[in-house]
Amino acid sequence: MSELKYRFRQAKNYVMFSITFLCTLLTVGVLFFILGYMVWHGASSLNWDFFTKLPKPVGEPGGGMANAIVGTGKLLLIAALIGVPVGFLGGVYLSEFGRNNRIGFLVRYATDILNGIPSIVMGIFAYTVVVLPMRRFSAVAGGIALGIMMIPIALRSTEEFLKLVPNSLREASLALGIPQWKTIIRVVIPTGFRGILTGIMLDLSRVAGETAPLLFTAFSNRFWSAGWLQPTASLPVMIYTYSIAPYEDWHRQAWAAGLVLLMLILFVNVVSRLVLRRRLAMGV
C-alpha cells in the first residue's frame, strides 16, 4: 500500500472518529445544559416552603407546590397500577407465547399504533370515558390516561428484554422437567428482570412529565385535593400554567417545579436500582 493511501485512510479515520465523538458530546451536552439551566433558574425558588406549602394567591409572593408534588405521586401510582401489570403481562405473553403467531403479530401492531397516538388524544379519550360519565375531573381520570399511555412501552420493553434471555436457559429448565409456567416465572423473568425494570422506570419517567393528557382529566387544583375523585394538581400542569402566566415569581416557581420533577424521577430510578442490586447480591 502506498504511503499516500495510508495517510488518506488515517485522515478519514480521524475525521469519522471526531464526528462520532462530537455527536456523543452533543447529546450529553444538551442534557447537562438543560439540567444546569433548570438549576440556575429554579434553585433560587427551591426552599422548604416549596415542598410543604400550597400555592399562594396571585400577587402574593412565596408559597409552594406541595399539592402538585403529592398529586403527581398519586397520578403516577394510578398510572403504574394500570400500565405496569397490563404492559408486563402482555410483554410476557408476546415473548413466551406470541412469537410467531397471528395474535402476537396483531398485538404488536396495535401497541405500536397505540404508542403513536398523540398524548392529547389520550386525554380526550379519558375525558370522554371517565370524566364525562362521572361529571368531574379527578386524579383517577388523569391516572387512567397516563396508565394507558404507559402500556405500549411497558409491553414492548418487557417483550424485548425477555427475548434477550437466551433460549438455552428455557431449554435447560424444561429439560429438568420444570413446567413452562414455572420456567417463565423462576428462570426467564428473573434473568430479564433488570432490563424490564429499567424499561418500566423509563416509561414511568416519560408519563411523569406528560401535561396534555392531564389538562382535561386531572385538571388542576390550587388546594389539596379531597381524595382520588377530585381535581388534582400535578407538576407538569403547574409548570404549564405558571410559565404562561405574566408573573415573574411564577416563572421562577415553574423552573423550580421542573427541577423537582426531574429530581423525583432521578430519585425513583436510583432507589429502584439500589433495591434491585441488593436483591441480586443476596441471590434472591
Next chain:
Amino acid sequence: METETAILTQNLNAWFGRNHVLKNVNMQIPARRITAVIGPSGCGKTTFIRCINRMHELVRDAKVSGKVLVHGEDIYAPGADPVQIRRRIGMVFQKPNPFPTMSVYENVAAGWRLNGDRRADLDEIVEKGLRMAALWDEVKDHLNKPGTSLSGGQQQRLCIARALAVNPELLLLDEPCSALDPIATAKIEELLYSLKQTYTIVIVTHNMQQAARISDFSGFFLMGELVEFDRAQKLFTTPANKLTEDYITGRFG
C-alpha cells in the same frame, strides 16, 4: 447385545416442518454404557437425542412419529406427560447454560426447588450432585457465588451436576465439550467414564476421537438415517458400511 436395554427406538421419524430430519431410526441403547452418536453436521444426531426426552417437540412445527421406549415404557404414548418424562432424563447442552440469576448451590438445587420440592436434605443433594460431577472440591467454598462466575469447563460440570441432582435414569449430552478447551474436555470425559457405572449415557459428539475414547457403543448418522450401530471398537476399526468407513477415515464430513 448382552446387556440390558435402556432405550429402544422403533421407526423413529422426526420433522421440522416439511424437513424430514430423522428417517426410520431403530436403535437399541444399552443401560449403564456410554453410547456415542456421531455424524457430520446436520445429520440429525442432535434431533435424535432431543427425541429421547421430548425436547424436539418444543421447536415450532416439529413433529415426531414412531416409538421411543425408555426402560420399556413408550414416552410418546398418548397421555404421557413430557414434563414427567424430562424429569427422569437429564440433559446437558452444547454450551454451558447455568441459570445466571442463581448461585452454584441454587443451580444444582434447581431441579428440586423449581418443582416446588422443599426437601430438608437439599444440602446433601447439592453436595452429592457436585461430587458426582467432580466439581465439589473446586466450588465447595464458593457455593453462594453466581453459577456464571465459574470457568467454562466448571460451568459445564455444574450443568452436569444440575442434571444429576434429580436422579435421572438417563443422561443425554449434546456435544458437551464443543465449547471447552482440551483440559476441561479431558475432565468431562473422565467424569463420564466414572458415571457410566450408574447411568446410561448418550453423547452426541462431533469429535470422532472423543467418541472412540469414551464410548462403548457408537451410532453413525448420515442425512437422518442411522447408517451403522455397533460396539465402538468394531465401528471404529472394522466398520461394516462403506459410508461409515469414509466418514471415520476423514474422507468427508
